[in-house]
Amino acid sequence: xxxxxxxxxxxxxxxxxxxxxxxxxxxxxxxxxxxxxxxxxxxxxxxxxxxxxxxxxxxxxxxxxxxxxxxxxxxxxxxxxxxxxxxxxxxxxxxxxxxxxxxxxxxxxxxxxxxxxxxxxxxxxxxxxxxxxxxxxxxxxxxxxxxxxxxxxxxxxxxxxxxxxxxxxxxxxxxxxxxxxxxxxxxxxxxxxxxxxxxxxxxxxx
Amino acid sequence: xxxxxxxxxxxxxxxxxxxxxxxxxxxxxxxxxxxxxxxxxxxxxxxxxxxxxxxxxxxxxxxxxxxxxxxxxxxxxxxxxxxxxxxxxxxxxxxxxxxxxxxxxxxxxxxxxxxxxxxxxxxxxxxxxxxxxxxxxxxxxxxxxxxxxxxxxxxxxxxxxxxxxxxxxxxxxxxxxxxxxxxxxxxxxxxxxxxxxxxxxxxxxx
DNA sequence: TATTTACGTTACGATACGTTTCATAATGAG
DNA sequence: CTCATTATGAAACGTATCGTAACGTAAATA
Numbered sequence: 200x201x202x203x204x205x206x207x208x209x210x211x212x213x214x215x216x217x218x219x220x221x222x223x224x225x226x227x228x229x230x231x232x233x234x235x236x237x238x239x240x241x242x243x244x245x246x247x248x249x250x251x252x253x254x255x256x257x258x259x260x261x262x263x264x265x266x267x268x269x270x271x272x273x274x275x276x277x278x279x280x281x282x283x284x285x286x287x288x289x290x291x292x293x294x295x296x297x298x299x300x301x302x303x304x305x306x307x308x309x310x311x312x313x314x315x316x317x318x319x320x321x322x323x324x325x326x327x328x329x330x331x332x333x334x335x336x337x338x339x340x341x342x343x344x345x346x347x348x349x350x351x352x353x354x355x356x357x358x359x360x361x362x363x364x365x366x367x368x369x370x371x372x373x374x375x376x377x378x379x380x381x382x383x384x385x386x387x388x389x390x391x392x393x394x395x396x397x398x399x400x401x402x403x404x405x
Numbered sequence: 406x407x408x409x410x411x412x413x414x415x416x417x418x419x420x421x422x423x424x425x426x427x428x429x430x431x432x433x434x435x436x437x438x439x440x441x442x443x444x445x446x447x448x449x450x451x452x453x454x455x456x457x458x459x460x461x462x463x464x465x466x467x468x469x470x471x472x473x474x475x476x477x478x479x480x481x482x483x484x485x486x487x488x489x490x491x492x493x494x495x496x497x498x499x500x501x502x503x504x505x506x507x508x509x510x511x512x513x514x515x516x517x518x519x520x521x522x523x524x525x526x527x528x529x530x531x532x533x534x535x536x537x538x539x540x541x542x543x544x545x546x547x548x549x550x551x552x553x554x555x556x557x558x559x560x561x562x563x564x565x566x567x568x569x570x571x572x573x574x575x576x577x578x579x580x581x582x583x584x585x586x587x588x589x590x591x592x593x594x595x596x597x598x599x600x601x602x603x604x605x606x607x608x609x610x611x
Numbered sequence: 612t613a614t615t616t617a618c619g620t621t622a623c624g625a626t627a628c629g630t631t632t633c634a635t636a637a638t639g640a641g
Numbered sequence: 642c643t644c645a646t647t648a649t650g651a652a653a654c655g656t657a658t659c660g661t662a663a664c665g666t667a668a669a670t671a
Contacts, residue, residue: 359584367573368566368573372569396600
């Protein structure tokens with residue numbers, strides 16, 4: 200009788216895990232990330248704030264990095280209701296605005312930093328960035344591929360490169376901080392990319 | 406007689422600082438960054454590898470972060486001799502290739518990570534990123550503004566936004582690692598941006 | 612009831628930070 | 642030459658943190 204069998208047959212013997220403790224830990228971690236930033240988060244501090252023992256934290260997560268990622272994912276940003284009806288360019292712009300609203304925040308920067316600081320090849324980092332990046336990137340992809348099928352744009356340069364051109368500058372300014380993010384910046388990005396890929400180039404933007 | 410006066414009048418009394426120690430420290434730090442990465446560099450390890458005392462390190466630099474930045478700056482990447490004669494687009498492409506050669510390395514990623522992990526508002530971080538970013542960014546700016554003065558491109562979207570579109574995707578892939586950097590990627594970036602800003606749009610690229 | 616698993620507290624050994632103390636070294640001034 | 646000064650590396654210090662072990666108690670199942 201393996202453990203899997205055991206679990207499927209009846210509840211485990213012994214004390215059950217405390218969901219209240221788990222939630223308190225995730226909340227405490229998130230608060231510390233917002234107040235002190237990624238570099239100052241310690242398991243000790245989280246344990247103290249959540250009023251739990253360190254062993255409890257280590258029962259759920261292997262290290263601080265894993266806890267941090269879990270904390271961000273446990274408190275997901277609000278998804279935007281995407282309007283499927285409008286023009287592709289307008290939808291891309293709206294989505295960019297939503298991305299800026301979501302990431303031009305303390306939280307956004309800490310998320311980006313967490314992603315950057317992780318070993319890119321680790322399964323943990325892959326899973327995290329998939330979760331963080333997937334929604335907006337897939338929306339962008341969907342907008343662009345639909346526009347392509349309507350003959351409005353060409354994606355010759357490769358959809359992945361185009362998506363990077365759209366989203367990377369946000370991330371870049373978020374992390375490097377050499378210039379602020381702004382709606383104007385977001386519009387500039389969308390304008391540049393759209394001008395490049397649209398099949399009927401429109402010079403009236405100049 | 407202030408310290409500045411003192412220094413300008415005659416050599417300081419007492420034992421002079423050891424340039425050999427300073428160089429050994431910077432080299433050791435750089436080696437550890439290349440082998441273990443930013444997150445694993447400790448002052449203790451640098452001191453041991455450089456065969457110096459910790460107080461010696463702290464006499465020169467206030468903390469590990471400052472030392473890391475100094476180590477990267479002490480070993481600058483080779484500057485590319487820029488050919489002023491070619492077409493702007495080709496020069497931009499060549500510069501992008503050089504940027505990829507320089508940054509698609511262990512060192513490049515550690516530099517980017519160092520920049521990202523620093524508090525963007527600190528004077529130290531500002532100075533560091535200025536040093537790291539200034540050369541390639543100013544070259545790109547120069548290429549584009551010359552092309553603009555020749556009536557080849559328009560920079561309506563703002564030169565800063567355009568420069569971010571060119572360089573951010575490199576940084577993004579370098580840090581996030583969701584897809585590799587490549588010459589093809591670099592060409593894709595330059596193509597997309599060029600198509601967007603050039604005044605005579607050329608459709609033969611599609 | 613006994614057994615099992617989870618809990619928080621406490622303690623542990625290891626590592627690292629930034630600083631102090633110390634003996635020695637390396638200079639310039641008198 | 643002596644003396645004063647500054648730098649050096651080794652050693653030590655107090656503090657913080659990591660990840661884990663030990664412990665008494667709690668909360669469940671059989």
